[in-house]
Amino acid sequence: MPPPSEPDEILCRRAAGGDKGAFRLLVETHERRLRAFLRQLAGPDLGDELAQETFIKAWQSLAAFRGESKFSSWLCAIGWRLFVDQKRRQRSESRKREAAAELAETVAQPSAGDRVDLARALALLEPVERAALVLCEGHGWSHGEAAQILRIPLGTLKSHVRRAKLKCRENLK
């Protein structure tokens, strides 16, 4: 389950006031989950770059964070938007193929045979389907929270999760 939000609120307030120590604690708490999410979407190198950019963007926008959602979901939403923007910029078809190949090699640990297959199955999903699956199945977010992070209606999110699982099942056969 996502980490508790109350200490985050206090740390956010302090960080918004310019306390870099408080922001460091926030980075230490949330980097593991955020990087895991973005690595599943973009591969290890680009995923880490996006995670770093996400934290910098979060630092710059902390004053705008009103605490209406959890800090961790706000962070994931920033990361997702950065990933989508990056994807838009990445037009070349060959680069897309390279990214998919890299992703297939790195999404899951290669030690277990079925995980390598799963990594390939995941790489064949649309990014939004993969994101929905990672958030709901891997990171334990509720459908409502995941829909908020990806900024899509709840029904659409549920369809993405269902379709992603169906595709995975088909590709794993």
Place this chain on the structure above:
Amino acid sequence: MTDSDDPDLDRLLSEALAPPDRPADRGFVLRVERGVAESERFRRWRAALLSQLAGEALALAAVAASLLFIAQAPPVRDALESAPGLAWSALLALLLFWKLVRGRGVRA
């Protein structure tokens, strides 16, 4: 979290997609801190540049307004009418003075 008729797939997905169980990555935290410091430096530089540009625009507007005001004074207007080249010479002198002042400011 999701309703599914395939518990094996659900288990496989949750195991493969779960975030790794490890302590915070100090190297990554340091990289973020460096990135934040860099973005702060850039923000301060941009703010200083904008404030300098605004100051210079204001100064130029003030100089232009003063010149117009002075040029409308009867003795100056008469002088400018009798020798139109005088206005251009004065403007050129002002421009050179401005460049000189700016050059000193940059070196300092």
